[in-house]
Each structure stands twice: as C-alpha cells, then as structure tokens.
Amino acid sequence: MTASADRRPPAGTPENPLDLLIVGAGISGIDLAHHVRNAFPRWSWEIHDAHDDLGGTWHTFRYPGIRSDSDMATFGFPFRPWPHGSTLGQGDEIKEYIRDTARDCGALDRLHLGSWISNADWRSEKGLWQVTSVRADTDSDTDTDPDTDSVATTGTARERTVWARRLHFGSGYYSHSEGFRPDFPGEEEFSGQIIHPQHWPDGTQYSGRKFVVIGSGATAVTLVPALEQLGADVTMLQRTPGYVAPLPEKDIISAVWKRVLPAQLAYRAARFSHGARDMGQYLIAQHLPWAFKQGLRTMQGRYISREQINEHFTPSYRPWDQRVCKAPNGDIFRAMQRGARVVTGHIDTFTERGIRLTSGAEIEADVIVTATGLELEAFGGGTLCVDGRELLPVDQTSYRGMMLAGVPNFSFTVGYVNASWTLRADMVSRYMVKLWRAGEKTGETIYAPIPPEQKGDRPLLDLDAGYVRRGAHRFPRQGTTRPWTYVQNYLVEIPELAFGDQRRDMAFGDQVATEAVR
The missing domain is CATH 3.50.50.60 (FAD/NAD(P)-binding domain)
Structure with missing residues (x-):
C-alpha cells in the first residue's frame, strides 16, 4: 500500500x-x-x-x-x-x-x-x-x-x-422480526404449542401430530401440503374462502423457449412471456371476473368436488383484490385427497384440546399455526x-x-x-x-x-x-x-x-x- x-x-x-x-x-x-x-x-x-x-x-x-x-x-x-x-x-x-x-x-x-x-x-x-x-x-x-x-x-x-x-x-x-399475531380468546387454556410461521422452531415433530393452520394466504396454502407430506394430521382453518390456482410444477413456458432460442434469449423471452401472462390474467380477473373464476373452477375441479370449491375456494371478492395463491401441481388439493382438511368458519375460542368454532364444531390440535399475516x-x-x-x-x-x-x-x-x-x-x-x-x-x-x-x-x-x-x-x-x-x-x-x-x-x-x- x-x-x-x-x-x-x-x-x-x-x-x-x-x-x-x-x-x-x-x-x-x-x-x-x-x-x-x-x-x-x-x-x-x-x-x-x-x-x-x-x-x-x-x-x-x-x-x-x-x-x-x-x-x-x-x-x-x-x-x-x-x-x-x-x-x-x-x-x-x-x-x-x-x-x-x-x-x-x-x-x-x-x-x-x-x-x-x-x-x-x-x-x-x-x-x-x-x-x-x-x-x-x-x-x-x-x-x-x-x-x-x-x-x-x-x-x-x-x-x-x-x-x-x-x-x-x-x-x-x-x-422480519414479527408477524401479525391477533390475540385469540382462550389461548391460555390451550395445552399444546402455538407457532407463528416467522418464528418456526427447530426440532418440531410432525408425524402423527394434529396441526391446525389458521389462515388462507400463501403461507397457509404452502404449509398444508408440506405438513401433510411430513406425516402430520393437518387442518387449514380459514375465516373466509380464498382463491388458489393450480399451476404446472415444471416451467413449461421456459422449456418451450429453450427449444427454439439460445439460452440467454430464451430466458428473456420466457421472462417477458410470464410477466405478460400474469398481467393479462390480472386484467381479466379485475374486468372479467366471471371468466377468471370459471377458468379457476375448471382447474380446481380436476382435484376436488364442486361442493368443496363452493364452500372453501369461492370468495365473495374479485380475484386479485387479494393475491391469488399458487399451488404447484395442485399440491394443496392433492393433500386434501389424502386426508388434509379445509374448514371455513369463525373461531369462538381456543380450548384445552384445540379450537371451538362459533358453529359449535371443535377441531382438535397438538399444534396451532397462526399463519395470520405480515x-x-x-x-x-x-x-x-x-x-x-x-x-x-x-x-x-x-x-x-x-x-x-x-x-x-x-x-x-x-x-x-x-x-x-x-x-x-x-x-x-x-x-x-x-x-x-x-x-x-x-x-x-x-x-x-x-x-x-x-x-x-x-x-x-x-x-x-x-x-x-x-x-x-x-x-x-x-x-x-x-x-x-x-x-x-x-x-x-x-x-x-x-x-x-x-x-x-x-x-x-x-x-x-x-x-x-x-
């Protein structure tokens, strides 16, 4: 120097x-x-x-x-x-x-x-x-x-x-230090574990345990199939239905462009194609919501019944007034086919053994996950x-x-x-x-x-x-x-x-x- x-x-x-x-x-x-x-x-x-x-x-x-x-x-x-x-x-x-x-x-x-x-x-x-x-x-x-x-x-x-x-x-x-975590009535009565996704503890045991995931956003939609794959008995509890869109697990658009263009040009073309597609879908969702909803129902119908779609995946608001969650290869719907549950209802109180809804129904839980937002x-x-x-x-x-x-x-x-x-x-x-x-x-x-x-x-x-x-x-x-x-x-x-x-x-x-x- x-x-x-x-x-x-x-x-x-x-x-x-x-x-x-x-x-x-x-x-x-x-x-x-x-x-x-x-x-x-x-x-x-x-x-x-x-x-x-x-x-x-x-x-x-x-x-x-x-x-x-x-x-x-x-x-x-x-x-x-x-x-x-x-x-x-x-x-x-x-x-x-x-x-x-x-x-x-x-x-x-x-x-x-x-x-x-x-x-x-x-x-x-x-x-x-x-x-x-x-x-x-x-x-x-x-x-x-x-x-x-x-x-x-x-x-x-x-x-x-x-x-x-x-x-x-x-x-x-x-x-990043804290997520939104509402106070639920009766929390002190619950004998199990309460986890917020932003503070997921190491060493959590999954197999054979009952998990209830509160929420309907991207975090909940991701957690449900992941927990089911880990051997948990999982229920997603949502206050109101949400939109969930199945999509291919493999990127078909990028694969097509790679076949016809050099690598860097293919990546640029795929990026623009994906972005233009997403904007097109957003505009359809906002201005022709009936068309977007029908297309979504058709895709969901490959995995779950019309009754399940009506009860749990048909919100009252327009698509993209809130984010539309993604499910690669319909993983949350396939988890439902294997036994995962979605329940739509309002929480009355936590109990010693789980959650009681205002309808009177009770959901047993060993672990409650509050996927309640940012x-x-x-x-x-x-x-x-x-x-x-x-x-x-x-x-x-x-x-x-x-x-x-x-x-x-x-x-x-x-x-x-x-x-x-x-x-x-x-x-x-x-x-x-x-x-x-x-x-x-x-x-x-x-x-x-x-x-x-x-x-x-x-x-x-x-x-x-x-x-x-x-x-x-x-x-x-x-x-x-x-x-x-x-x-x-x-x-x-x-x-x-x-x-x-x-x-x-x-x-x-x-x-x-x-x-x-x-």
Whole structure:
C-alpha cells in the first residue's frame, strides 16, 4: 500500500463518503448491487442488512415447504437464469441463488451483516447522508467496519456513523422480526404449542401430530401440503374462502423457449412471456371476473368436488383484490385427497384440546399455526430525516414508487403486489443507475423530485388485503397523476421506467436546495 493510500480517510467518512449505501441484502439489494458494480466499477459502496445472513425473506422464513409465490422466470434476476426446472423456487434454493449472485457482483466483500440502519439524515450543508448503523454484537467477523472516531459502543450495542452520497433502501415492506399475531380468546387454556410461521422452531415433530393452520394466504396454502407430506394430521382453518390456482410444477413456458432460442434469449423471452401472462390474467380477473373464476373452477375441479370449491375456494371478492395463491401441481388439493382438511368458519375460542368454532364444531390440535399475516414496515423500521427533522413516511409523496418528493439522493425498491416482485425491482435498479449515470456525466450529483402541487391520499400499496390495510399508514402516499402514481402493471411500466425521462419533475444541483427541499 502506498503512502498516499495510507493517508486517505476510511470510506464512509465525511471526507471520503461512500458513493452509495444499500440497505437490505435480499432480492432487491443484490439486484441493485449487480447493476452498480457493472455501471460504476470505481464507486465505493456498502450493503447493510440487519440479519445474520443475506437472503431477506429466504433467510428469515424457515417454515416447512417455504417457496416463492411467483414463477422463477420472473422472480429470478433477469441477468442470471434460474438454474432449476421448477416453476416456483424452494426457499433454500432461492437463498443460495441470491448468494451466488452476491458473490459474483462483489457484494459479499461489501456486506455488513447484523447492521440495522436506525436513522438516516440528509445533511444539506454537506450534501451527504449521515447514516447510523446499529449492531447488537461487536465480535462478528462478517463486518469490516473501520475503527474510526465515527464508531461508538454503548453497552452491548455498537453504533457506526456512515456518510454516503446516495442512499437506497432495498429492505422490502414488512417486518422480519414479527408477524401479525391477533390475540385469540382462550389461548391460555390451550395445552399444546402455538407457532407463528416467522418464528418456526427447530426440532418440531410432525408425524402423527394434529396441526391446525389458521389462515388462507400463501403461507397457509404452502404449509398444508408440506405438513401433510411430513406425516402430520393437518387442518387449514380459514375465516373466509380464498382463491388458489393450480399451476404446472415444471416451467413449461421456459422449456418451450429453450427449444427454439439460445439460452440467454430464451430466458428473456420466457421472462417477458410470464410477466405478460400474469398481467393479462390480472386484467381479466379485475374486468372479467366471471371468466377468471370459471377458468379457476375448471382447474380446481380436476382435484376436488364442486361442493368443496363452493364452500372453501369461492370468495365473495374479485380475484386479485387479494393475491391469488399458487399451488404447484395442485399440491394443496392433492393433500386434501389424502386426508388434509379445509374448514371455513369463525373461531369462538381456543380450548384445552384445540379450537371451538362459533358453529359449535371443535377441531382438535397438538399444534396451532397462526399463519395470520405480515406486519408492514417502511424503510427497515428506522427513521428518515432531512437536516435533523424527522419525516413521517405517511406525510410523504412517492415519485414513481421509488423516490420521495423533496428528499435528495434517496430511493427505495417496492415490487409488484399483483405480480412478481423482481419484475419491478430490477426496473427500479436500472432506472436509478440511469439517473446516477446522467448525473455523473453532467456533474449534477444531487437530485430530488420536485414536490407536486397537489398531494395524493392513495396508499402506496393499493391492495385490499388485511396486512396491507393494517399497515398502509406506515408508508408514503401516491399522488394523483404520473409520475406520482405507482402503477401495478408491468406492461405499462416498461416504457416509463425503461425508456422514460429521468429528468421529469426532478431538480438537480443547486436547484434542489431552493426548490425541492421544503
């Protein structure tokens, strides 16, 4: 190392700030890391994650059978084909896929694990983000924080102040530390075990034990066939019916394209085909719900009776007002054929031996699984400030669903709620890279969306699902017109995000201080 290099301040100080700090090492964060590494090979950047390993959802969720609820042709990275033939991906496979991608783009060398971003404050006088990272333990060798004056230890927690030119949150939209867990009457009377899927205990015994899974979403629909395969006597208890769509276990669309096109072109074609199909199905579900329902009933009828479909899988709401769950090769229906049960009814109380419904029926249980949903969380649960003034997310207006009006050099990733998360996550990454590249060329490295004249009041996540309704107040709002709205449509967003004008309604350089930050 040269003498001049020795005298250079460590990266992440005010004198030598990071070019970019990425929060979250799941799908979104690693996707952005890949694009940053290719576009800006000289940038200094770090990626922070609050957990003890990368992977996001695919590290923190460990319940039996965990898998993607989107096909891997679209949920995978567009620049790295999914290496397996399955339509959906298993949790451990997805995590290793993310790790391989992180290794290839250099993210493992810049990864700070167990690092929770508790506060991020844009300091106008410096034109930098002052980011506070909190770590619970100080002995891990997975973190390469420099020993500088910006590091402080309080009790068993260690704080580090990191300075960065740009800040991007790829931490998703829900809390990994806790899920939604309602209080049920009579819980204290139950003599068995109660488990939430986000905290699945190691060493759980399955064979011959009675499991009752409360819920009807993707987690419950995944757990039921997995528990049945493990030898459990399993019942899914749902308050209201939900939509569940059988789909092929093997990715037929990708297999067809591989026969007629070279590998990389085949992957791109399959990705677009899957995305266009999903958007087409969504539009049919919303505008011709009777046609969607009839098609779904026909597919379900291959496995279960019309009476079972009417009672348990025919909701009163339109398809895709809430997510339509996926069942590869109809696995939940095949589990029902082998003895798994679905019960639709309301809980009266837990009892010593299980659950009593308002109908008077009782369901015996050794284990009750509360697959009752997520708790939404914006920006990893930390605070966001401008010059020391805290910004409440719900008071902010989102720009293209990836930036905040008037907040300089800040961006975030939120994927689709009606299609694959990664379809949008990758477009957000590419959009931000184009914006940063344009700024590098012109020297305009500070930017912010100019606040619109009229604020909107629509929630950022516009889906009529329980977990979204409960947590919508924790997120920014949408505006009334483009580019202040967040369109849940992949085909509409392709031209806007891939080819749109990055300077529209944006302020740059000195203009940010006078127009954007208010």
